[in-house]
Amino acid sequence: MQYKLNLNKVSTTLDLLKRNEKGVIADFDMHKVPLKLLEMGCLPGNAVELLEVAPLGDPIYLCINDTHLSIRKELAREIQVELVG
Amino acid sequence: MKKKIKVALIGNPNVGKTSVFNALTGLNHKIGNYPGITVDKKSGVAKLDDEVNATIIDLPGTYSINASSEDERIVLDLLFDPTNEDYPDVAIVVADIENLKRNLLLFTQVKELGFPTVLAINMADHMEEKGISIKIAELEKKLNTKIVLISAKKKLGIQELKQAVLDYKNFSIEPCLNATAVDTEFFSKLALTFSNLSVFKLWMIYSQDIKIGNIGKKEIEAKGIHLSENEIKKLQHKKTIKRYQFINDALKETYSRDVNKASDIRTKVDRILTHKVYGYLIFFFIMMLVFQAIFEWSSIPMDWIDEQFANLSTWVHEVMEPGKLTDLIADGIVPGIGGVMPFIPQIAILFMFISILEETGYMSRVVFLMDKLMRPFGLSGKSVVPLISGNACAIPAIMSARNIENPKERLITILVTPFTTCSARIPVYIIIIALVIPDTRIFGFLSIQGLTLTLFYLIGFLAALVSSWALSKYIKSERKSYFVIEMPNYRTPIIKNVVVNMYEKTKAFVVGAGKIIFVLSIIIWFLGAHGPGERFENAEQHITEVYQDKEVSEEELSEHIASYKLENSYIGILGKTIEPVIKPLGYDWKVGIAVLSSFVGREIFVGVLGTIYNVGSGDENDEDGRIKQKMAAEIWPDTGQPVFTLASGVSLMFFYAFAMQCTATVAIVRRETKSWKWTIYQLVFMTVLAYVAALIAYQLLK
Numbered sequence: 099m100q101y102k103l104n105l106n107k108v109s110t111t112l113d114l115l116k117r118n119e120k121g122v123i124a125d126f127d128m129h130k131v132p133l134k135l136l137e138m139g140c141l142p143g144n145a146v147e148l149l150e151v152a153p154l155g156d157p158i159y160l161c162i163n164d165t166h167l168s169i170r171k172e173l174a175r176e177i178q179v180e181l182v183g
Numbered sequence: 184m185k186k187k188i189k190v191a192l193i194g195n196p197n198v199g200k201t202s203v204f205n206a207l208t209g210l211n212h213k214i215g216n217y218p219g220i221t222v223d224k225k226s227g228v229a230k231l232d233d234e235v236n237a238t239i240i241d242l243p244g245t246y247s248i249n250a251s252s253e254d255e256r257i258v259l260d261l262l263f264d265p266t267n268e269d270y271p272d273v274a275i276v277v278a279d280i281e282n283l284k285r286n287l288l289l290f291t292q293v294k295e296l297g298f299p300t301v302l303a304i305n306m307a308d309h310m311e312e313k314g315i316s317i318k319i320a321e322l323e324k325k326l327n328t329k330i331v332l333i334s335a336k337k338k339l340g341i342q343e344l345k346q347a348v349l350d351y352k353n354f355s356i357e358p359c360l361n362a363t364a365v366d367t368e369f370f371s372k373l374a375l376t377f378s379n380l381s382v383f384k385l386w387m388i389y390s391q392d393i394k395i396g397n398i399g400k401k402e403i404e405a406k407g408i409h410l411s412e413n414e415i416k417k418l419q420h421k422k423t424i425k426r427y428q429f430i431n432d433a434l435k436e437t438y439s440r441d442v443n444k445a446s447d448i449r450t451k452v453d454r455i456l457t458h459k460v461y462g463y464l465i466f467f468f469i470m471m472l473v474f475q476a477i478f479e480w481s482s483i484p485m486d487w488i489d490e491q492f493a494n495l496s497t498w499v500h501e502v503m504e505p506g507k508l509t510d511l512i513a514d515g516i517v518p519g520i521g522g523v524m525p526f527i528p529q530i531a532i533l534f535m536f537i538s539i540l541e542e543t544g545y546m547s548r549v550v551f552l553m554d555k556l557m558r559p560f561g562l563s564g565k566s567v568v569p570l571i572s573g574n575a576c577a578i579p580a581i582m583s584a585r586n587i588e589n590p591k592e593r594l595i596t597i598l599v600t601p602f603t604t605c606s607a608r609i610p611v612y613i614i615i616i617a618l619v620i621p622d623t624r625i626f627g628f629l630s631i632q633g634l635t636l637t638l639f640y641l642i643g644f645l646a647a648l649v650s651s652w653a654l655s656k657y658i659k660s661e662r663k664s665y666f667v668i669e670m671p672n673y674r675t676p677i678i679k680n681v682v683v684n685m686y687e688k689t690k691a692f693v694v695g696a697g698k699i700i701f702v703l704s705i706i707i708w709f710l711g712a713h714g715p716g717e718r719f720e721n722a723e724q725h726i727t728e729v730y731q732d733k734e735v736s737e738e739e740l741s742e743h744i745a746s747y748k749l750e751n752s753y754i755g756i757l758g759k760t761i762e763p764v765i766k767p768l769g770y771d772w773k774v775g776i777a778v779l780s781s782f783v784g785r786e787i788f789v790g791v792l793g794t795i796y797n798v799g800s801g802d803e804n805d806e807d808g809r810i811k812q813k814m815a816a817e818i819w820p821d822t823g824q825p826v827f828t829l830a831s832g833v834s835l836m837f838f839y840a841f842a843m844q845c846t847a848t849v850a851i852v853r854r855e856t857k858s859w860k861w862t863i864y865q866l867v868f869m870t871v872l873a874y875v876a877a878l879i880a881y882q883l884l885k
Contacts, residue, residue, distance in 0.1 A: 156555045
């Protein structure tokens with residue numbers, strides 16, 4: 099499921115999003131991302147927004163594909179996103 | 184004879200599955216155990232129509248058939264075991280109208296297993312306010328199933344849901360998509376291995392390493408199927424993507440949501456509850472409220488229950504013929520059971536709060552706030568829930584560790600939770616503090632007794648943290664850690680759910696503890712009321728001779744006889760045997776017996792001392808006062824010094840703070856960890872720590 103990155107868009111990783119920044123999930127290494135996260139809707143092409151960062155900087159609180167969930171930054175680091183807007 | 188069918192209730196967490204269960208079954212619940220594990224299995228009976236009843240089995244919330252936690256494993260195991268007595272005829276998949284997309288993933292999997300499946304879309308009463316519209320008929324066609332819109336909270340659509348279930352024989356049991364298309368070659372090869380099972384079932388057997396009948400992973404491999412872990416994972420990912428593509432297509436024309444109507448209340452509340460200052464303040468405030476409630480609100484019903492048992496004991500003595508049986512009931516069983524029953528209000532209140540915190544969605548925010556703080560100790564934010572619940576009772580607390588995905592964090596949480604100050608320690612602390620800590624105040628308002636109690640709560644919590652830190656250095660993690668938690672929308676708690684949960688949990692505690700205490704109080708009474716040899720038999724004669732020249736009242740004389748009898752009873756001999764071990768901690772043999780018996784359950788300490796000090800015969804209405812007076816009057820026979828001093832009291836409290844004195848917890852740890860090794864490590868570690876801490880405390884303060 100290699101995804102071609104569009105070089106005109108700003109691409110980053112999920113942990114580097116700022117509050118209220120939106121993006122589209124681009125790609126990730128499937129060995130490092132648990133199946134459960136995919137099953138909750140974290141798939142290439144789905145919209146993602148960072149809602150909150152925990153007071154101590156970790157974990158982060160996201161809305162992916164209409165599902166609200168929280169993951170740690172170490173996992174978010176593995177997920178590439180393209181910024182939107 | 185009514186027809187009976189079996190219906191499994193399946194759904195994601197936080198979709199209101201429990202409310203649907205309650206709405207379908209009323210209060211006809213049965214809590215049982217799944218074979219081999221301690222997860223509560225909830226089932227109830229729903230009347231579908233005049234001819235058909237349905238047994239509804241409420242399965243734990245899961246996001247997928249692929250199990251990633253213990254809870255989810257249960258769903259997998261049931262749906263793949265046709266020989267299981269609960270194997271369903273029909274499946275109801277409960278979905279939340281707001282999260283339909285994600286909920287449908289599980290639906291497609293359940294349907295692919297070949298069950299007639301009804302899709303119940305819950306919280307449909309919120310459609311308008313959320314700006315959601317669904318074309319039901321079209322979606323039914325696309326998913327090839329029956330859909331019912333319901334609101335379990337407002338009891339809407341429940342009748343329609345029952346009707347739909349009744350019609351299950353007419354359902355299509357074909358899968359709604361062909362997920363094998365991701366690798367046709369492999370799956371057609373897999374399908375040929377055992378043609379009596381569907382390719383999806385074969386795939387689940389292979390990828391999840393489960394068995395159906397005698398077909399397991401090995402048997403499939405024997406037929407020439409070989410995939411590496413990574414290849415399995417890759418296929419799982421591909422299938423998930425394929426399923427979501429299908430779901431997106433199905434929903435594209437049938438489900439729409441007006442984004443402008445999406446409420447921003449959630450965003451605002453989140454901002455406050457997860458704020459770096461207010462977030463922690465609110466959490467702290469809520470915890471204060473919970474503890475305040477546990478101690479303040481419960482004192483009146485506690486005293487009342489206490490009094491009823493004291494009265495019951497007197498009543499038994501009055502009504503029944505004097506004799507051994509009467510003594511056994513009035514002095515053994517009634518005070519024994521009565522020792523633990525006063526904790527019912529505390530436990531009920533705590534479960535009420537935990538249930539409310541979970542129902543509202545607040546617990547997930549606590550997990551989010553605390554995760555980073557807990558990590559240096561080898562714990563996860565999810566460990567907070569067991570550590571909070573542990574202040575009521577370690578048993579449900581340890582069970583609630585089940586949703587921690589990381590095995591290492593889960594194991595550590597289970598191992599340290601018993602350090603938190605459970606309600607069974609409270610009676611021990613209270614009576615010792617009242618005995619050895621002066622009832623004075625610092626600055627005129629801070630009670631030293633209250634401070635001491637608070638201090639022991641802190642000591643328990645710190646012990647949990649320090650030992651998890653040590654364990655995290657020692658336990659090697661075989662799996663890479665990850666942490667995923669859903670942040671559900673805020674909801675007003677449904678009172679019925681809270682009450683039902685509170686009732687069920689409290690009942691489980693009372694019945695569980697009651698049984699043990701019942702048996703144990705009979706044993707202790709028996710051992711105390713009987714003894715070997717002549718010394719016990721001739722106690723009365725012997726003491727009467729000793730005291731014949733001294734002036735003693737009838738009552739004093741009978742007390743002397745009783746205590747001489749006790750010393751020469753089985754329990755007295757046992758106590759004398761262990762005295763050398765416990766003497767360095769500052770306890771005499773009677774305290775030693777109480778401590779030793781407390782390994783069954785800490786709450787029986789006071790009761791056992793009561794039985795040993797032979798209080799039962801005195802003024803029943805002031806039992807507590809009498810035990811305290813008796814304890815205060817106890818002296819070492821050789822030195823004449825009181826047994827309960829500051830040194831021995833503090834030593835006792837340290838012992839109770841750390842020791843693993845609860846057979847029920849030991850049993851639950853064994854079942855949850857599936858390991859005797861860790862269970863025994865925990866038992867030995869906690870008890871050695873308790874001994875050492877108590878020894879140091881006594882020797883320093885002596």
